Amino acid sequence: MATSLTPEQVREFLQTQRTLILSTVKKDGAPVAHALWFTYLDDAVYFDTQSASLKARNIERDGRVCCLVEAGEKYFDLRGVMIQGRCVPVTDPDEIARVQAAKEQKNARIGSGLEDMPEWFSGSREQRRERGARVLLKVPLERVSSWNFGQVRDHYEARMAKDAGC
DSSP states (O other), X not given: OOOOOOHHHHHHHHHHOOEEEEEEEOTTSOEEEEEEEOEEETTEEEEEEETTSHHHHHHHHOOEEEEEEEEOSSGGGOEEEEEEEEOEEEOOHHHHHHHHHXXXXXXXXXXXXXXXXXXXXXXXXXXXXXXXXXXXXXXXXXXXXXXXXXXXXXXXXXXXXXXXXX
């Protein structure tokens, strides 16, 4: 009984989620996890950060990362995608523009996550985002693991129905 998502289900899932947990490796070799909002486009996840941030410095030194996107509060609702690969900076202006357009489309679909925020916070957030150079980073979906525990429920419900029909 497989709990893996199909490639199409992986794409659909990544298009409907907002938060990604990015694991990088610190200079001393210790792993560290960072929560980020992300955009999915063309079989890659994208996120931006300040160039001087810990995550950007870790990635510059060692581009190997693990990204986890998960959802669900109850066992049979648990779904997720884990991406292991190399994170690279994006410098192509056309690619940057396509990612920005995809981000805007995602925000139109599921919201930006910043709706109804007080003005004092919005202004402060914009100032923080404009402080220092930013870099757009990309992790292609090279090595993907996924799960949907709802498929376990479906499997056993079908099996019980079959057994009951005998």
